[in-house]
């Protein structure tokens with residue numbers, strides 16, 4: 001749909017690898033018609049909506065508060081079904097946060113990243129969720145020929161050197177980086193804790209558990225407006241493509257599309273299109289086994305991410321250098337029904353170009369798709385009570401690293417929604433809080449140029 005009235009999720013979309021094995025709840029509607037009222041209305045059935053719904057009801061012994069989840073399309077058909085499938089301590093992000101917000105705030109976020117990995121592992125094991133979860137380490141590999149870049153990485157790291165969480169980070173200089181990372185001609189690398197998983201299966205399973213505990217899911221139901229004021233009885237009348245639903249509390253888990261229904265967040269959460277691929281190895285051989293996931297940095301801000309999967313295929317995304325000159329292709333672009341023309345060939349021969357063990361494998365691009373992120377000017381998500389809208393909450397704007405932040409943010413959001421716990425007691429990093437000050441910030445989301 002056009003951006004003058006949106007952004008809204010497009011009616012068609014490219015097919016990502018993660019949506020090639022659909023869950024029975026993919027187009028689920030718990031009841032044939034939309035419920036008339038509910039206590040909590042969650043807009044968006046991606047990982048944010050799924051984690052919040054799961055945490056709202058997971059420990060409920062008796063009938064939980066009535067919770068309805070709406071999605072304009074199918075379950076996890078937004079960024080959650082289209083991403084790289086790996087979750088890692090994002091050290092370059094942490095060091096840049098340290099420069100802007102101080103070491104203490106950056107360390108809080110870094111600790112949240114580590115906790116996220118283990119909290120997801122624990123829940124996946126407890127709930128027996130089959131989503132190819134694997135604990136791993138991830139390499140950030142610096143390939144740039146320009147020495148200053150790596151020197152800067154080391155310099156940035158010094159900022160965090162005395163903080164306990166930095167013990168999780170290991171540096172490699174040129175001497176061993178090539179042998180250890182298996183990449184061609186790296187200048188240096190660092191490794192961090194990580195995990196990889198099948199994001200669609202995680203989200204769909206969390207929602208499935210929530211449905212069994214009483215949550216009402218309504219897919220293919222687009223929210224078209226949410227008023228800022230409520231009735232005398234305390235209900236917001238929310239309009240959807242299938243009629244109205246009245247809700248006492250509303251959560252916007254609508255990520256890149258949030259501005260379409262929450263105008264205060266226009267320019268604060270901007271839809272941003274990314275491109276991703278699946279590479280497979282030609283038949284007649286056992287694929288090489290890379291046990292780590294990767295970010296390959298060719299020059300500042302243009303890294304690709306690589307997630308070698310247990311089935312021998314590799315998810316490779318990024319490709320920014322192929323399209324960053326063409327702002328319309330990604331900036332304020334919410335259309336995941338088409339590919340980014342200038343980038344769709346980028347992945348051909350990728351593994352052969354960068355990894356020793358793939359030189360003679362005949363690896364080729366099997367699938368390419370696009371997905372919509374929600375970018376914010378300060379690169380931080382917006383989570384918490386929405387200023388000026390009592391009992392309306394937001395959990396959106398996760399930029400390119402939502403899985404790193406969402407699972408435990410969903411737990412915190414459930415506490416806010418259920419028990420009126422203040423944001424500060426939820427365990428979510430303080431700089432993620434949505435505030436009037438952040439909404440007043442006049443900075444724009446920067447393009448690659």
Ligand SMILES: Cc1cc2nc3c(=O)[nH]c(=O)nc-3n(C[C@H](O)[C@H](O)[C@H](O)COP(=O)(O)OP(=O)(O)OC[C@H]3O[C@@H](n4cnc5c(N)ncnc54)[C@H](O)[C@@H]3O)c2cc1C
Pocket residue numbers: 008009043044045046047048049070071072073074075076077078079080081082083084085086087088221222223224253254255256257258260261274275276305317370371372373395396397398399400401402403404405406
């Ligand atoms: C190409 C790509 C690669 C990525 N790689 C990684 C990665 O490797 N690791 C990582 O941690 N993160 C990655 N991310 C980011 C991550 O995928 C997202 O941050 C995360 O999935 C966001 O989850 P969400 O539930 O908030 O949003 P989404 O998954 O986008 O879900 C939002 C949902 O809201 C629904 N919705 C929106 N508006 C409405 C409306 N008006 N009415 C009803 N429903 C509505 C949408 O249909 C959608 O299903 C990547 C993202 C992309 C696009």
